[in-house]
Amino acid sequence: MAERPVSFADGSLLAPEDQLVVRGGTPLHGEIRVRGAKNLVSKAMVAALLGETPSTLYDVPAIRDVEVVSGLLNLHGVHVTAGPDGRITLDPSNVESANVDEINVHAGSSRIPILFCGPLLHRLGHAFIPDLGGCRIGDRPIDFHLDALRAMGATVEKTPQGLDITAPAGLRGTKLTLPYPSVGATEQILLTAVRAEGITELRNAAVEPEICDLIAVLQKMGAIITIHTDRVIRIEGVPRLRGYRHRPLPDRLETASWACAALATRGDVTVRGARQADLMTFLNVFRSVGGEFEVDDSPTDGGIRFWHPGGDLRAVALETDVHPGFMTDWQQPLVVALTQARGLSIVHETVYENRLGFTDALVSMGATIQLYSDCLGSTPCRFGQRNFRHSAVISGPSKLQAADLVIPDLRGGFSHFIAALAAEGTSRVFGVNLIDRGYEDFGAKLAALGATVEGPGMPSSTGPVRLAAGGPVEAAR
């Protein structure tokens, strides 16, 4: 393929070592394994800061977000060491303030730093929070977090370097209602209220499986947290917490991604470690589209097999929503599969205002997708009448053609890969580093499923992030 320069929207050229060449047209076939959920592991690591004794997490994936949180914890005196099989231990015996410049090395790399507020306020009376990163899929403000912290007694000062947070009179429980069931804000309140004085009653809380698992972690540490009906969580503050030992719930986002990859490429993929209970809503949609799956519940090596049974896939209409609705992080990979379904599918994205931009690339590959700023679903959402292109109509099936693709965000990037694998011809995918944030051993898994992918950006079989037994958690490049 002739070399063509590819650049970001701002004109800067993409690094050649960050690209992969994908030869499409081969169905994915085989087995891969998922480990602990990205969206729980990183929060459980932060929770370890609250304990007076060391914590152990099992089955931790070697992904960039784990590396970023490890780096931040290390800066605050928490000794993070990796053992075999994804085990990490976190020793918070010597928690200390970190240097602002050193913290800022991690600015813009993940959303997790905002969750350090409560634990650092309890341990040190002060927290410095760098600018956040994470996927650019909307504005992603943190007003709910800061309002809740202030209501519990914190003082927040915005500085040119980041946020300076103190709690001069300590933190106390209170009654809080979230304007929207935000996952991060719910976690913020949990991690702050567990050691605040008195009782916190949180209304309109998010109740995603990862949040319930974080509550399980905190309960192991000595917290008293009750989930009531109607999104109400009651937290009784306790004076001290101890370390935990925890095996996280498996990553239901990665599982769904590979399931969609099987569907879009007319393949057959078994995801070992996947758990049905956390995927009920996804599995219903997968079946409605025409995908087949089989759950293997065996205690040691269970998982779910996903496959395309042949014939046409069926169009569907769906809205993303908070749990137990169809999760927004499942949406992008599913849309690629829907380009192969016969008829008109409708997707109404109600969680993020800007999570459909990745479809422009699919259109350049031959998909027929029209975006609308209207709410094309049964429920008007926060983004209606506000000029956000947050509804999509997908008309299929479309024959996809190879293209040059620039990864926009984590799930959008995975979706671009699926599209390239399903397409005719050879695509170049740029910005593959972003994938490491949430998919462990991505290159090795693609290879295990028979994908023809090569190039300087192909991660090594041990993955780009290392959890070396006995050593610290660190980046391998």
Ligand SMILES: CC(=O)N[C@H]1[C@@H](OP(=O)(O)OP(=O)(O)OC[C@H]2O[C@@H](n3ccc(=O)[nH]c3=O)[C@H](O)[C@@H]2O)O[C@H](CO)[C@@H](O)[C@@H]1O
């Ligand atoms: C690391 C992690 O766990 N990330 C997940 C988490 O992100 P995250 O916790 O950032 O997502 P939230 O649930 O907080 O965001 C949901 C919506 O609430 C809005 N909002 C949120 C906080 C706030 O202070 N103000 C505000 O307006 C956001 O802009 C968004 O429109 O939940 C999302 C929704 O399931 C998932 O897509 C992400 O994978």
Ligand SMILES: C=C(OP(=O)(O)O)C(=O)O
């Ligand atoms: C949106 C996601 O993650 P984050 O909140 O870490 O950006 C995701 O995992 O799809």
